[in-house]
Amino acid sequence: MPDRLSFFIPRESRVHSLNPLTKLALAFSLIILAFFGPGLFLPVALYFFVLVPLSLLGKVGKEFLQTSFRLLLPLFAFLFVMQSLFYPGGETVIFSFWIFSATSEGVVFAFRTATRILVMVSSFLLLLLTTHPSTLMNDLSRRGVPASLSYIITSTLQIIPQMQARAVTIQDAQRSRGLDTGGNLINRIRSLLPLVGPLVFSSLVDVEERAIAIEARAFTLPVKKTSLIDIPDSRGEAVLRWVMAALSLMTIGYRIWLSLN
């Protein structure tokens, strides 16, 4: 993998060559289905029968599974412990331990929340792994999304890896001046504190300079932007997007109808 400064993994695949908007629409409609669709197992099904196969088709299966597990496992463990033990109004006790008792209502709630988050995070992960950040930006602004908005979206997608890189640099500098960052957990956490100041401050100072640099490159010039990289799109994809939009609307409609009855 080249320098890990964005999630994007440049490979040739059917998923890579989809129009960015199609992938964005897919991400949003999967999330809407997971949150508002029927059935307890729908989100898991979406994950295993839509997202995982698509990541394999996109030749990013390994990175997809790795990253989604690494991000989500700790969260899931936490959710399950908290919700199954402390879910208010749980009555059906599965097992008891000291003063705690796990209820099946709590377990179900934790499962539902966790699988929804799984779909939400991994839908975006799939988009980011297979979409060049600047194609996304150019395609959005080509469709009339204000340039500054699409810039905010794409640069935010890159900011996390950037902050990570910067954090490593600052930590290296501090370590070379004798800050002890190894050892036990408490020592490690304590050694993170001096990182916060420089990280936040240097990021703030840079905002103005970055804005100037982008302006100097004619970023807000009111002309129609062109794109170095050809952005593919087709009739078929446009139809697909409309279908996904309709499906999302129907799902939301179904949820509203349910709550009215």
Place this chain on the structure above:
Amino acid sequence: MALIELKNLTYHYPLTNSPALQDLDLEVQEGEFLAIVGANGAGKSTLCYTISGFIPHFFKGELAGSVSVAGIDPTKAGLGEFVQKVGLVFQNPFNQISGSKFTVYEEIAFGLENLGIDPAEMRERVDEIIRLTRIEDLKDRSPYALSGGQQQRVALASILVMRPQILVLDEPTSQLDPIGSQEVFQVIKDMALQGMTIIMAEHKVEWVAEFADRILALSAGQAIKLGTPREVLGSPELPEHGIGISRYTQVARKALQAGLWPEKRSMPVTLDECVQGFQEIIA
């Protein structure tokens, strides 16, 4: 009419009482290379921002006097007109990366995408500028995974590809190591030789002495000297204003005290002049 004309220019940053630039008059002809020297806070960056239109369009504040750059008057035209005529490169190379591009090649094309240049022409122009700035070997790398000097050359290329009429450089090498600085200076020198109009704030006076046509010395927002490198850098009052003098001048001053410098000869500001002086005394 000169390409850049500043008349009686005074500028206050927002909410400040003392002016960052005061009563400044300056004319720069097409093809000229003007260097700006001055201590920290003298107003070098402020002047760079004024010439590139960021004052008053990005930094608001209070601008008095008249400004005309490549025929544009900032009170009538917006920043968009400036950025098409004046290119600005500044100190921190990292902060000049757009943050949305994956390779150096795409990074350089960013400005052209924003100008709406057609992709075929875009590629031609990017290829050309990559050659001129000697970064062929970097074109597929990530702009973040470069040394400071390489990043700064990418920043320069990204501006030059937009074909500005005037290039404004605000201490482009102050955050680079000697090798990085050398690489960047080389590109700037090439541009100057091609006849580009260049305004450059820089504290490496030895370099400036050699390549600039004229030097403007600033102190506390005021012009204290404007003239050829020899006129400005040779003048004895520079150190009072916190401006470093060329190390060749320093050597010659010591030599003069020790009776080792020809008395009628003026103080040297470049290596060549320094060598000539010593040859004369030996002869």
